[in-house]
Amino acid sequence: MGSNKDRASIHRKGAGVIAATMAFTVATAGATGASAAAPRRGAASEALTIWVDSARLPMAKAYAKTHPGVDVKIVTFDGGANGDGSIESKVALFNRIGRGWPDIIFSEEANDVQRLAAPQFQNFSAVLNKGLVPDKVLSGYAKGALYPCMVGGKLECLRNDMAFDVLWVNMPLMKQWGYTVPSTWQQWQAIGESVAKNHPGYIVGTAGDSFDDSIYLQAAQCPVNEVVNAYTVLDNPNDPHCTRMGKLLDPLLTDKSLPVVYSLASTFGKQYANKTLMLIGPAWYSGAIFEGTGSEFNSPKGTWAAYPPLAWGSPTARAFTGDVGGGLWIMSSHAANPKLTAQAMTWLATSTTSQDLSQGYPGYVPAARSWIAQQDKSQFFAKPLAPTFAKAVGEVWTGWSESQWDVYGLWASNVLPNLASGSTFSSQIPVLASQISNAAAVAGFQVVTKR
């Protein structure tokens, strides 16, 4: 908030000019974003500029160390976290001045490639499946891993890590209270109601995150954000797959066993580290919530275990799960040396040297095997993560599309406040659908309710 205290000039006519100019200046000052722009250096063909967030910095440094012949300039930025649009803002500015693009960008947002596919970004992302990245590399990816990278038939990024949801269980507490680990949503709900009744204050999940739409609605196969073809999105909140999940969650919101709190806020651990029986959440909860001093709970060894995604109705039914993010490696179509850039990006996204440093489950299968073996070596979790993760990675429901609009942002700003003030989950699915419809229309999409 600005405040001018230019007392000396207040009684002079000149102050009118000053005041008016201030009003004009602030009125037109819409753009104040700090720039992390890395100016392109010279014309050295063996030079690369790589933008990464702090979590991916070790990977970029590992590339620089193992490729001494390449002049690597590493720039750290926020990775476009929480859909803040930092990548788009920089690309838009570089497009305006016609220079300055980095060669490789790491994005924390799974929909950034879709955003960058909008015409105004002038084909920033390089197309990788037309010779830049070998087919044998692409075929090594887990099923569905490259789905967020597909724009039409063109592959425009490489997936770093997968973010499928699993069931996280507090094993000592589960045993102490005599519950059986659930394998269906209905069993999980029954435990939630029992916990609310017999152990008030304890929780079986959370419902205050921007990505809860993905955790619950994607797992239920709710078709509110399925891009069915170019510029058409299927958005039907009245589909039974949507309403059934709403009905299942409503009682748990009421009895507080599913509280509306941010699971990634620094206060979550303080409130719930010793009050959580189960969580449904992404694979990266392992490090973010449970393991290590930087995690929310910093739980003792052997407390938590991961179980496969819940099925609907019957334990033998095919389970589907949500996909909460997962980072992307994006290559600039303006790269001076496309071959070298593509090789570097492939190394970052698929090599075990790089991916062993990943914070999430790698999308590239050989790297994932190495990564999960490293994770399980510490025996921090009550049972190995590998079998659960290997099963869950193939159960992501692909009817929940990555899109130009930020569905997490729409959920967070339009639905979460209502949930926090006591609205039911059921009542908020149409709210999300309506917001998606608005955002899709702004992006030039047609909205349909039937396939």
Next chain:
Amino acid sequence: MTVTTSLPAPGRALRRPGSGLAGGRRRAGYLFVSLYVVLLVLFGVAPTAYALYLSLTRPGSKWAGLHNFLATAHDYRFVPALEHIAVYLLVWLVVLVVLVLLLALLLHGGIKKLVPVFRFLFYIPGALAGSASVLVWLFMLDPPISPWHPVESLFHLSSLPQVVEPGHLPFIFAMIAFWTGAGGWIVVMNGALNNISDEVLESARIDGANAVQVALRVKLPLIRKWVVYMVILAFAAGTQLFVEPTLVSTASFGEVSQFWSPNQLAYYTAFTEANFNYAAAISVDLLIVCALVAGLLVFRSKLFEIE
């Protein structure tokens, strides 16, 4: 035949423009404002002209007429953003004017020895950088770590998602803005009150006015132009609200929309959707509103008339 000879006014014939003491003062005046004028043109007038140009054109510099203005006005995010900022301005300006004047008058009428101490205390929050002071508030708002947790509990607020509900935001942002910006204005108003001649105040007292009457009937009318000046700048700053909702949006993991205020919407449109023309149109909308309100206040209050 009558010959009328008019004599030059004293001094006029002796001091040609550009010479002597007056000329020297004039040159010094130009010199002093020249740097400001250069910066004003570079960072004030030129960007404004560029924004006007962008708002009236399409990508590729094609003439667009009012298309950008109409398209942004029909954007589903535009009207809510205007509503948010209107409610915020209402809360913020009323709170600012009432409390700043109240505290400034109390300060001016208080014990003289304590005035410098309170003036310093009022000013301290304003000395913090804008974003840093907003971050302080993020801690103040989050119930599990807030020192005001007992007060928040009275309103049944136990988590940040509840605290930052849409209905609370204008009040939260007004609180932050007051805390960070009002101290400076209290000091300014105190300065204005100090300019009132003691004789005027003494005369009022001799005429039988008590302290409240002196404050309301003598002091306030004499600092009226300063209040108008404050309202003009606070209105301009308020319509540009950006830092507060942006930081609270980040802290709330998106619960506060990234396009809560029109200025945020302009930023989002420019840099996330890469539509600079639409963003310029929204900025020009704000410019027009600010200029109209400033003009209205200036002319109604005769702000720049020299008495």
